[in-house]
Amino acid sequence: xxxxxxxxxxxxxxxxxxxxxxxxxxxxxxxxxxxxxxxxxxxxxxxxxxxxxxxxxxxxxxxxxxxxxxxxxxxxxxxxxxxxxxxxxxxxxxxxxxxxxxxxxxxxxxxxxxxxxxxxxxxxxxxxxxxxxxxxxxxxxxxxxxxxxxxxxxxxxxxxxxxxxxxxxxxxxxxxxxxxxxxxxxxxxxxxxxxxxxxxxxxxxxxxxxxxxxxxxxxxxxxxxxxxxxxxxxxxxxxxxxxxxxxxxxxxxxxxxxxxxxxxxxxxxxxxx
Numbered sequence: 001x002x003x004x005x006x007x008x009x010x011x012x013x014x015x016x017x018x019x020x021x022x023x024x025x026x027x028x029x030x031x032x033x034x035x036x037x038x039x040x041x042x043x044x045x046x047x048x049x050x051x052x053x054x055x056x057x058x059x060x061x062x063x064x065x066x067x068x069x070x071x072x073x074x075x076x077x078x079x080x081x082x083x084x085x086x087x088x089x090x091x092x093x094x095x096x097x098x099x100x101x102x103x104x105x106x107x108x109x110x111x112x113x114x115x116x117x118x119x120x121x122x123x124x125x126x127x128x129x130x131x132x133x134x135x136x137x138x139x140x141x142x143x144x145x146x147x148x149x150x151x152x153x154x155x156x157x158x159x160x161x162x163x164x165x166x167x168x169x170x171x172x173x174x175x176x177x178x179x180x181x182x183x184x185x186x187x188x189x190x191x192x193x194x195x196x197x198x199x200x201x202x203x204x205x206x207x208x209x210x211x212x213x214x215x216x217x218x219x220x221x222x223x224x225x226x227x228x229x230x231x232x233x234x235x236x237x238x239x240x241x242x243x244x245x246x247x248x249x250x251x252x253x254x255x256x257x258x259x260x261x262x263x264x265x266x267x268x269x270x271x272x273x
Contacts, residue, residue: 014060015104019095187222192244202230
């Protein structure tokens with residue numbers, strides 16, 4: 001008589017994955033709050049470790065996370081907690097950060113999915129070892145935007161051929177010319193900066209430009225670059241940025257060092273060099 005196959009009990013918790021690394025410090029992980037109240041810990045797979053945290057199944061479905069991350073305060077809390085864990089792991093060795101809200105239905109499912117991608121994880125860890133990400137953003141000079149407010153909002157009365165009308169039109173044309181010249185100069189500065197910094201970096205990527213509202217600036221952004229830099233080249237890289245600032249009226253902003261998020265995916269294998 002055929003024996004019935006015992007039913008597999010459903011998973012009681014989903015697995016949230018922060019990062020993949022080769023080595024973990026359990027003491028460091030135990031002190032990290034993470035996203036939920038469960039402990040942050042290591043999940044071994046294929047000679048690697050995933051840094052994970054349990055999430056109650058009831059809170060792990062896509063709809064729940066969509067609602068959670070649609071709340072600006074909750075989105076900021078989760079993003080900060082995610083970044084804190086990834087940063088702590090990366091401080092002790094190369095780490096491949098996962099995207100925010102990377103969830104699997106169970107630890108076993110996480111292990112299976114990550115194991116299927118093990119070759120890519122090894123390639124990422126080799127790529128980022130001993131390197132950090134630096135961000136460089138270039139904006140059109142503030143003077144260019146100041147010209148934008150120089151055009152009077154009230155059009156003078158009278159014919160365009162009158163003295164007041166001609167002066168107004170000339171002023172408008174002059175402002176438009178100055179704005180275009182400033183933008184061309186900023187674009188040229190961005191191209192120069194990107195070319196120079198790629199010569200120092202191990203890999204580089206151009207990220208999507210941020211709009212003015214998200215950057216809290218009035219100047220137009222013309223470059224949003226990410227550069228993967230060897231630790232031994234950090235001084236040379238930052239000095240290159242200082243030199244570039246001295247050669248242009250465009251605003252050049254440097255940030256970092258960061259965990260190399262921009263180089264953790266397949267499309268970051270060689271940047272966009």
